[in-house]
Amino acid sequence: MPHPATRLKSFSESVIRGMTRLANQYGSINLAQGFPDFNPPQELLAALHRAADGMNHQYAVTWGAPRFRQALAKKITRFSGLPVDPDKHLVVTCGSTEAMMVAMMTACNPGDKVIVFSPFYENYAADAILSGAEPIFVPLSPPEFKYDSEALRKAFEQKPKAIIICNPSNPSGKVFTREELMEIATLAEKHDTFVITDEVYEHIVYAPHKHVSFATLPGMFERTITCNSLSKTYSITGWRLGYVMASAEVIAQARKVHDFLTVGAAAPLQEAAVVGLEFPDSYYEGLLKEYSLKRDLFLDYIAKTGLPYTEPQGAYYVLVDISSLGFARDTEAAEWMTREIGVTGVPGSSFFREPVNHLIRFHFAKQEETLRAAGERLLKLTKRR
CATH class of the missing domain: 3.90.1150.10 (Aspartate Aminotransferase, domain 1)
Known part of the structure; x- marks a missing residue:
């Protein structure tokens, strides 16, 4: 056998x-x-009932239903200031789990190296292996889970194709400071490295800490692949709605990966989730x-x-x-x-x-x-x- x-x-x-x-x-x-x-929220449940009764039960556009992508782009722009084009900068995925896999397979060739901070969400190491990439682990030291700048510099000197940042972090609850992210940005630019970010907890950040989306840093949008989902923000983990945001050039390739992984996320759930994306501040x-x-x-x-x-x-x-x-x-x-x-x-x-x-x-x-x-x-x- x-x-x-x-x-x-x-x-x-x-x-x-x-x-x-x-x-x-x-x-x-x-x-x-x-x-x-x-x-x-009750508004989402009501929208789900309406979507179930409507004409939303066949394939949506592979990379995301237009109405969902438009609402998503507006929500991202509202909170980040980034001018997100719903037709060029987004791929809707089956949760952030698929988003991370799409990001890894879009960024990396077999044999490439990828920096992963430790501790890490368990999927990251598996994503690297399934993509044929080799993880380079950089420890985060408790209690504040800070990285050592020299260790990070040496990791970048190994010429990784990408670095993965979970911010806010699962499992440690760390929120990367703007200064830390700027240091990573400088190294990523110097070594021409993709930055893959997992930002699913962006709205759950405790004072006085602040979430900074990596793609908003100067010059970083073009090399950042942002992975996110609606699961935690709207308490809909079972809906499996996630997304990848990146430059038009990267998204054009990410769409190919997504298309042949899952074809598309659930159409009625995308329709219903528009209500959540339009919630007020x-x-x-x-x-x-x-x-x-x-x-x-x-x-x-x-x-x-x-x-x-x-x-x-x-x-x-x-x-x-x-x-x-x-x-x-x-x-x-x-x-x-x-x-x-x-x-x-x-x-x-x-x-x-x-x-x-x-x-x-x-x-x-x-x-x-x-x-x-x-x-x-x-x-x-x-x-x-």
Whole structure:
């Protein structure tokens, strides 16, 4: 019998989704996979009903329904100031997961190198391998998860074709400063490197931190491939609506990749999501206020357990240090918590290139009552310490 491709041996199935299955098995509160346990705004649900009753059930334009792209371009311009052309600068994808794959396959040839900051969202390493690229890992040092400028410079000297930046970052919650992004921009220009950004948490950034979209930096639009989605901003992770934004020259190639990966995103969902893209600024202000309250509530419980943690600057994840619980590996700790405590997180080792086995990632995109229930269960950890 023939053997499957050897490149598949170098990574596993998603640890995050695996922890969700374990949570379901034990009836545990799932703070592993980052999706809400509450519905999206009522206006979106009403729009979904209208779209379902309308004539939106056949293929949309491959790279995105015109009405959706027009609304998306206006929303991006409103928040970034970039003059985005809906017909030249956008490809609508099946979530940001496809967007990242499209970006990687558009930017990289087999054998190219790609800089990845560690810790990283687990898909990035797999995306590089599936694209035939070789990751160069640059560590981010806690608690603020800053990179070492000399290490980054040496990584760029290896002539990478691209660098991946998750900003705000999953899993660390880091928000890159403008100064850090400008340093990366200078190196990217010097070494003629693409910058692939994942900005899905752009509207979940806690004061005093500010999100800076890399494409808005001077001279960077032409070399930036921005990946984003509607999943987190509008609490519609199951709708799988993402996009790639780049220069017209890059998008012309990205459309080819997207076309033969998935053909197109769901037409009725694109129609319904237009309503969300047209929400007023007050929606985004309310979103941030809501997540700020959730963060404070959940971190207060973590603090009461006595376990050290890193306060997230953005996104809705927190890395918790479980060294004092006495487990040899974080995978063992995460599975024990699921069975015995009834709260499920993600072993931190799945996000690091380095041998890190003392962290668990929890997310707090849940209703207040869910976070309180999870927090009360986590307080049982004080008895084990």
